[in-house]
Amino acid sequence: MAGNGLPSLGRVKLADLVPSEGLPTDSYKISVSTLSQSLAQYSAAVIQFSTSDGALLRSGLDSARLYFHQRASYPGSDMIHTNETREWCKTSGYYADPQLWQESYDYRPGLTPIDPNTMELPPAGLPDAFSLLGKAARDILDAISFYLNLRSSPFSEILDNVPLRSREISSSVLSVCCHARPSFQGAQHPSLINQDDGQSVMFSDNDQQIEKSLITLMKSDKVGLHVRDFQGRWVLVDGDLGPQEAVVFPGLALYQATAGYVNPALLKTDITNMQANMYGRCSLAFKLMPKSMTSLSCSEMRAAGHGVEAQFQLPVPVDDFMQRSHPTDQLLNRHSLQSFNFPTAQDGSVKPLMRRKKNSSKCKPLPPSKRLRLEAQRVLKERVQDIADKRGIKLRFCTLKDCETHVHSLDSPCANIRMEIGWPPGVPFVHPHDLPNKAKVEFLKAYEPGWTATNDTELSLTEPGQINQHSADFN
Structure with a gap:
């Protein structure tokens, strides 16, 4: 794979990643290879949905714009949270993080009520978008497993039931986000960061993030998502997305579960010229999460014959993993990630x-x-x-x-x-x-x-x- 590096972000049709019985088709093997190379080089890839599914995602973004546009300019104190103050598996409803200049509405089945009779209407179409992106994330996870020579659906034990059982709460979440809404008061002003090519890009303060999910799928209405590639450069990954396309990137949980073979994406969001837009930058982000009462183990990697280093030898409880901090300096100084290998x-x-x-x-x-x-x-x-x-x-x-x-x-x-x-x-x-x-x-x-x-x-x-x-x- 190192000899055939991708010149740009890999594009894969979701339909080609859906597994089927029997021998893998040529289109499946090519798609899995393209996805894996793109994740290794850029820590991200572009997923192409069908026409009808793309229309569903775009309608979800339209609904998100209207939802945040009608909100008050300054959120109540009970709605202001940062990532440190939010319980990872219990977020639901509206949140605001002034430090990141970001608002979000988290939809979590089993916890978020979708009641049309409430005073405040949530963004429309959340259950349908959750179902669509959740199925896509699982197919992508299975494709990565196929590439790593793991057995079929190796992570099923740490994922939610499909469908959820009675009284179960989803670990995975659909976050409807709005970045840099001009009417959002109380937010800190963004700071300018110079790129290597001399161009100035505006990022919100402290807006350098690594998702703790297994897989994250994101669809936005404006460009601005930058991911750090294996050479340490910031790459704009949603600059030329089509109406039926979304970005996928791996998170820290997958890094742990694959013994470091799949590196997590380091993200930043460009908010240049957002003040000239009345809605800000809206996005749908589905995060496929492990269940809280399970452990992240590399037993499947060992069974497939992969070497597992000492730091990944012992299973890690998911709750402990999600609540502790993870320094990014070791992940930033990667020299060569042409294939899934040791960090x-x-x-x-x-x-x-x-x-x-x-x-x-x-x-x-x-x-x-x-x-x-x-x-x-x-x-x-x-x-x-x-x-x-x-x-x-x-x-x-x-x-x-x-x-x-x-x-x-x-x-x-x-x-x-x-x-x-x-x-x-x-x-x-x-x-x-x-x-x-x-x-x-x-x-x-x-x-x-x-x-x-x-x-x-x-x-x-x-x-x-x-x-x-x-x-x-x-x-």
Whole structure:
């Protein structure tokens, strides 16, 4: 995939992403590939709906404009909230965030009453838009799962029931938003930010966001949504959207559930010249969320043969994940995300720390086995992944038990990948974290020139029992 980077944001028809029984069609495989490449390069993609569905979304935007236009210029104190003061799974109704210059109406089935007899009418068509975008988000999630070689609907256990059972409240939410409505009083003035090309773009203060959803689908009536790509550039993702198109981007929950293979989108909203518009910038944003009483686990990634790093090993309760803060600095310093792979930013924080520990006499040195594992993981990310990216190869690791037979067979699932990246003979094609110590040594010999000459202590301190146990397999 690295060799065939997309020149612009990928466009995919939603109808081509709907799975069907039997073998995948060519259009499905092409659409899944385009979607995945776009998410890897730009952290976003464009989804094309049918004509009738596009009309439904546009009518929803029209209704949103009228809803916010008729609201009072200054919201009551009980309606002013920020993201920190709102419970993630219990938002419903109207909210205002003056710091972001944003108003929203959250529709959450099971909690938001849709009663035409109330004094204040909500935006029209919310149940229909929720159903349409919810189905689309699930199809997109299944397409990403297909690309990652996961089983069908692997995240069904953490998603809401379809339909909801009696007295259930939806975790997913449809947010009808209005950004920079001129008549919205009490909002802070936006600030100017200069782009690399010298043009000035106006963003609201602190308007740098990462959604905590699995998948978010957004349809807006004006351009202005910027997403940071894997090279650190801000890309306008809704600049040429058609009337039947919407933007999709992954969130932090999917990043956690896929062990960091799918990076979340970092967002900013451009509000240039909004004062000249009487309605502001309106949008529909559907957020596919995990259920609050479940956990985000990477067991499906492990079952598919993907390497899972230590930070993703333990399941994380969804409630804890949603309520804690997530620093974005590691996600911003990504060097290469041509394919779904390990978050390279964490190498930058681990390696200097290791050097300081080795150079400091006051720090207790790491055990030899742990140093061996960390060194092998570093080499995988810096050397092997670099070879795979340059040749357009997607690394799909085997399990240790299965691959002990693969290495002695010419016709095995991993034979071609091992040959193309020069994987050392006799070493199972698994993540170095899962390799026995003897196999780690052979791995490092192949990819780290001179490693044995500078690491004799590692060899001498490797447990003899492990060497004898695996010598027949790896020599």
